[in-house]
Amino acid sequence: MTEISHDDQHDAGQDVPFRCGYVAIVGRPNVGKSTLLNHLIGQKISITSRKAQTTRHRIHGIFTDEHSQFVFVDTPGFQTKHLNALNRGMNRVVTTSLRDVQVVLYVLEAMRYDERDKEVLKLLPKDQPVILVINKIDEVADKGKLFDFAERVAEDFNFTSIVPVSAKLGKKVDELREAIRGLLPESEMIYEEDDITDRNERFLASELLREKVFRFTGDELPYSVSVVIEQFKMEGTMRRISAAILVDKDAHKAMLIGKKGEKLKEIATQARLDMEKLFDGKVFLEVFIKVRSGWADSAQMLKTLGYE
Numbered sequence: 001m002t003e004i005s006h007d008d009q010h011d012a013g014q015d016v017p018f019r020c021g022y023v024a025i026v027g028r029p030n031v032g033k034s035t036l037l038n039h040l041i042g043q044k045i046s047i048t049s050r051k052a053q054t055t056r057h058r059i060h061g062i063f064t065d066e067h068s069q070f071v072f073v074d075t076p077g078f079q080t081k082h083l084n085a086l087n088r089g090m091n092r093v094v095t096t097s098l099r100d101v102q103v104v105l106y107v108l109e110a111m112r113y114d115e116r117d118k119e120v121l122k123l124l125p126k127d128q129p130v131i132l133v134i135n136k137i138d139e140v141a142d143k144g145k146l147f148d149f150a151e152r153v154a155e156d157f158n159f160t161s162i163v164p165v166s167a168k169l170g171k172k173v174d175e176l177r178e179a180i181r182g183l184l185p186e187s188e189m190i191y192e193e194d195d196i197t198d199r200n201e202r203f204l205a206s207e208l209l210r211e212k213v214f215r216f217t218g219d220e221l222p223y224s225v226s227v228v229i230e231q232f233k234m235e236g237t238m239r240r241i242s243a244a245i246l247v248d249k250d251a252h253k254a255m256l257i258g259k260k261g262e263k264l265k266e267i268a269t270q271a272r273l274d275m276e277k278l279f280d281g282k283v284f285l286e287v288f289i290k291v292r293s294g295w296a297d298s299a300q301m302l303k304t305l306g307y308e
């Protein structure tokens, strides 16, 4: 079956060679990498929030069209502070993600370029195309300032091209995809043509729930909150999911539950709606909260929770 559709594609393309490759998205936390990935592939698979440590795992987002397949690699932001076991592990994920990719997107927030961004810049390969992506241009009133900003950053690195975008509004994201396309090597597809990510539904479900925890709680709830899927099964076309949110202290548990349990209810409802959209089917979601102390500092616990 796959063979036949491949041949069809080739005929339609009139000998345009198929291109496919890995595209790493790097930058310090909060510049909008995961938001950009979701818009590049047109589906929400990578969670986003204004909190710094939202993305903890590497995830592939796949976009396939007639002539090319893009495999985007979203990474946790490079952490320069608080080097506990979780953060050290995340930095390792960033560095190893840079190996074996054909194109790098180096993402900055418009008009912000400081030491933390330069730390990331130092890690970038010199022998591969690197595109400077200036994100959040919707927040810049005077667009003329973007030129000076781009020029200043380009003094520090030989970028292949510079593309200003607004990931949140999906502005110029198509232009960015086109800028990347020509840089992909000629190659067969790596994934199936209808794959959108390398992660399974169980993983995606736990991430969507963690996103809601991040979004619906204030800064007083620490970043160490984690989610474990305890049960995931199909009942006909419905997915039945039981999830546990792990927190450090009883006080954190109380914050998550909220007055009369309203906070937890809102978190669970929003997570379920996102899951139903992504999985394109009904979801029954049950959420528990468990208190477990110190997990972000324990290498053993991190392994149990599926961190690399």
Ligand SMILES: Nc1nc2c(ncn2[C@@H]2O[C@H](COP(=O)(O)OP(=O)(O)O)[C@@H](O)[C@H]2O)c(=O)[nH]1
Residues within 6 Å of the ligand: 027, 028, 029, 030, 031, 032, 033, 034, 035, 036, 047, 048, 049, 050, 051, 052, 054, 055, 077, 135, 136, 137, 138, 139, 165, 166, 167, 168, 169
């Ligand atoms: N105004 C604006 N905000 C954005 C844009 N892209 C992302 N954000 C916001 O920036 C925050 C961090 O985004 P996220 O994708 O999680 O950043 P990451 O840590 O680099 O993956 C979130 O609150 C996003 O909504 C953008 O183009 N414009």
Ligand SMILES: [Mg+2]
Residues within 6 Å of the ligand: 033, 034, 035, 047, 048, 054, 055, 075, 076, 077
């Ligand atoms: Mg992210």
